Amino acid sequence: MTAAITDPPRPAPPGAASRRRLSAYLHRTPGLRLGILLSAPLAWLGVAYLGALAALFVTAFWTTDVFTGQVVVSWSLDNFATLFRDAVYRTITIRTVGVAVLVTVIDAVIAFPMAFAMAKFASRRAQRLLVIAVMTPLWASYLVKAYAWRSMLSGNGVLHWLLAPVGLDGPGYGLPATVITLSYLWLPYMILPVYAGLDRLPDSLVDASGDLGARSVRTFFSVVLPLAMPAVIAGSIFTFSLSLGDYIAVKIVGGTSQLLGNVVYDNIGAANNLPFAATVALVPVVIMLLYLAAVRRTGALDTL
Amino acid sequence: MTFSRTTRRVLLAALALGLAVIYFPLLVVFLNSFNDDPTFGWPPAGFTLEWWSRAAANEGALAALRTSVVAGLSATAIALVLGTMAAFALQRYRFIGRNPVSLLIVLPIALPGIVTGIALNNAFRTILGVNLGLFTAIVAHATFCIVVVFNNVVARLRRMGNNLEEASMDLGADGITTFRLVTFPMLRSALLAGGLLAFALSFDEIIVTTFTLGAGLETVPIWIYDNLFRPNQAPIVNVVAAVLILASTVPVYLAQRLSGDSASGGRL
Numbered sequence: 010m011t012a013a014i015t016d017p018p019r020p021a022p023p024g025a026a027s028r029r030r031l032s033a034y035l036h037r038t039p040g041l042r043l044g045i046l047l048s049a050p051l052a053w054l055g056v057a058y059l060g061a062l063a064a065l066f067v068t069a070f071w072t073t074d075v076f077t078g079q080v081v082v083s084w085s086l087d088n089f090a091t092l093f094r095d096a097v098y099r100t101i102t103i104r105t106v107g108v109a110v111l112v113t114v115i116d117a118v119i120a121f122p123m124a125f126a127m128a129k130f131a132s133r134r135a136q137r138l139l140v141i142a143v144m145t146p147l148w149a150s151y152l153v154k155a156y157a158w159r160s161m162l163s164g165n166g167v168l169h170w171l172l173a174p175v176g177l178d179g180p181g182y183g184l185p186a187t188v189i190t191l192s193y194l195w196l197p198y199m200i201l202p203v204y205a206g207l208d209r210l211p212d213s214l215v216d217a218s219g220d221l222g223a224r225s226v227r228t229f230f231s232v233v234l235p236l237a238m239p240a241v242i243a244g245s246i247f248t249f250s251l252s253l254g255d256y257i258a259v260k261i262v263g264g265t266s267q268l269l270g271n272v273v274y275d276n277i278g279a280a281n282n283l284p285f286a287a288t289v290a291l292v293p294v295v296i297m298l299l300y301l302a303a304v305r306r307t308g309a310l311d312t313l
Numbered sequence: 314m315t316f317s318r319t320t321r322r323v324l325l326a327a328l329a330l331g332l333a334v335i336y337f338p339l340l341v342v343f344l345n346s347f348n349d350d351p352t353f354g355w356p357p358a359g360f361t362l363e364w365w366s367r368a369a370a371n372e373g374a375l376a377a378l379r380t381s382v383v384a385g386l387s388a389t390a391i392a393l394v395l396g397t398m399a400a401f402a403l404q405r406y407r408f409i410g411r412n413p414v415s416l417l418i419v420l421p422i423a424l425p426g427i428v429t430g431i432a433l434n435n436a437f438r439t440i441l442g443v444n445l446g447l448f449t450a451i452v453a454h455a456t457f458c459i460v461v462v463f464n465n466v467v468a469r470l471r472r473m474g475n476n477l478e479e480a481s482m483d484l485g486a487d488g489i490t491t492f493r494l495v496t497f498p499m500l501r502s503a504l505l506a507g508g509l510l511a512f513a514l515s516f517d518e519i520i521v522t523t524f525t526l527g528a529g530l531e532t533v534p535i536w537i538y539d540n541l542f543r544p545n546q547a548p549i550v551n552v553v554a555a556v557l558i559l560a561s562t563v564p565v566y567l568a569q570r571l572s573g574d575s576a577s578g579g580r581l
Contacts, residue, residue, distance in 0.1 A: 032487035039406070046402035047414070050395045050459065054417050058429075058456055061436035065428070068435055080439060119331060126328035130321060139328075141569060146335050148510075149561040150517045152534045153554040156541060157338035160345060160551070163352075167341050170356060196335065225320055254425020257519060261541065270427050277431060277524070283439070286431055293425050 069287040080283055088288035098272070102292060105269040108188055109252035113199075113245045115192040120199035120244065121237075127200075128207035140204065147197045155261045158190040162262055182264040190258045191251075198247035206240020207233075242304045249300060253293040269293055339558050346555040351548050368552035377536035384447060384522075384532060385515040388454035392511045393504060395455070396462025403463075404470040421457035429457065430524035437525065446527035453525040454518060458511035465507030466500060473499050506568040513564040533557070 035042050069088055072081050092098050127139045146154070161167045161179075168179035180186050210233065218228040256270025269292055276286035349361040368374060403415055421429050433453045437443045477499070481491040519534040526532065531539065537553060540546040 028489060029487050032489050036482075036488055043402055043406045043408060046398045046406075050399035050402070050418070051414070053395055054420075054456070054459065055414075057436070057452075058421060058432075059417065061432040061440075062424075062428075064440055065432040065435050068439070122324050122327035123331040126324040129316075130325055139332075141565070142332060143335070145562060145565050146339065148513050148517070148565050149339060150534060150537075150554070150557045152517075152519055152537050153342065153557050154338065156537065156550070156554055157342045159541070161338055161341055165352065193334070193338065196331075200331075225317065250423065250425060254427045254520075256427060257538070270425070273427055273431060274523075277434065283431075283435060287435065290428050290431055294428055297425070 065287050066291065068284050069291055071284040073282045073284055088285050091285070092288055092292070098289070101267055101269060101272060104184075104266075105253060105293075106296065108184070108191065108268065109249050111188050112191045112195065112252045113248045115188070116196050116199040116248045117203075117241050117245065119192070120196060120203050121241070124200050124203035124207050125233075127204050128210070129212070136208075140201070143197050143200050143204075151194065152257065154194055155190055155258045158186070158193065159261050162186050162189075182262050184263060184266045187259045187263040187266060187268075190262045191255060194258065195248040195251050198251070199241075199244035202244040202247075203237065203240045206237045206243070210236050239307050242307050246301070246304070250293075250297050253296060342551060342558060343555045346548075346552045348548075352544070364548040364552045368549045368556075371549055373531070373536060373540075374533075374549065374553055377531040377533045380447065380530055381516055381532040381534075384451050384454055385512045387451040388458050388515045389508050389511045391451070391455035392458035392462045393508050396459045396507065396511075397466050397500075397504065399459065400463050400466035400470060404467050405475070418460050418463050422460055426518075426520035427524075429453070430521040433521070434524040444527065445525060447530055450522055450526040450530075450532070453521050454515040457518070457521065458515055461511045461514055462504070462507035465503045465510070469500055469503035502571040506571040509564040509568050509571075513561065517561075 068080070070084050070086070072083060072085060072087055073079070074081050123143075127136060127143075131139055159182075162182060163169075164181075166179065172179055180189070214232055214236070215228060218232045223231065254270055256268060256274050259266055259268050259271060269289060273286045273289045276282045276289065344357065346364055347360040347362065348357040349359040349363070350357060399414070399418055403411060430453070433449070433456070434445070437445060437449050443449060477495050478491050481495045482488075486494065516532075517534060519532075519538060522532055522535060526535065533553065537550055540550050
């Protein structure tokens, strides 16, 4: 550093003066700086992405010409009428929500004891390693994991081999297989927030409950669970939302079962009816918004 | 904290069992890539390297790999620029509409992938009249990769404060020089971690890709999906799956080494 001080001042490179003026001007105008910083991200996400979402919403009110397959710009509620009146779509909606709820409950039940053991029985170093161990499979390809279950569930696969000695058989491909696969896929999304929530839960509260004579079961239901609930709900937002929109896992292990995602997919591809696909795609969005509004008061959203 | 020994043992056993369930299917895929029965009968009767050598020569898989890498690198580059700009804006300034903007950044991964997918598909085809191709898939990938970079950079900015930058300015450096010599070097590892995770996210994505990639093109996940239901391709699909499992540990490991900011690296 001393060398820098004794050095004679170097001649300024050409353009340095105007650059300096620009720097100084930007420094004096924080509003302009903010505007420049926000311009590109907002153009991309605010205009392009939000615009696309808005257009999708608008398209849901249009129709498709039966003969030409072209989208017809005429406002009507026909798509919504079909969606609500047709028993098929009602069944599929209920089935999809049922699968999403079941997956969420299964994940919560499996994740809670795991997260509790991680947060309360592991050393700091072990906790860090365990978080990495839970997180790493998140980065393994989604498709590879669904595929892994397809090969495990197959007729002569691993599950058959494991269950045959006890006189059981694997569930084969179908809705139960879909629930298993989705629960497996989203489990880390539940473990990590619940772990974070339990890690913040002070040990002293659990001890106090014990000192006051509560047994473990009572302590769990009266102290631990209420305090950890926002974390569980935070996790459930992921598992619920991800299950609602899924159509790949059900295609891979679900046999012929259909979920909302499949209806959307088929209407874009085979049926070439984009407006109706848009209408159906709004269903998971509306359900998700209702769910988010319902859990807002629990404070779960602040822990995301 | 005091727990009965039984509670402790049961919960630790649950943890061990849970982790075993998480890793077991991945292990099965890996072992099956050496299974010499092309229908993956279990337990394997014998082991072979044939599927690995066949996969290495499979044109479709290699072309898909090239497409995935190009899409991933381009989307990551865009996400790095936009994510960093948004991170600076939201971390360093207080302004009206700050909360909606941060919600907007998370939105592409908070909404179901199929919604983002068909919204962009509709926007490209119906509104803009653009034919789907590699470019449209890159735009779509960049949209949901921004949040990963954003999370990493925000975490770093929050930790480093702006004392050093102010010191640099006090010593006479202008804004651009300060960014080049002070801010950027401190951000570098966060950018690298965010970039790696963005690339991994793009590399893995299938739903949005299905709706935004042009006909005739395949990324690796799409290639797997297209070949999944073809029985004679199964062993090669399995090898590609095994390779992806091994490869997925690399970004996680590197991102952990580069930034201790957040364990999930912005995936959550």
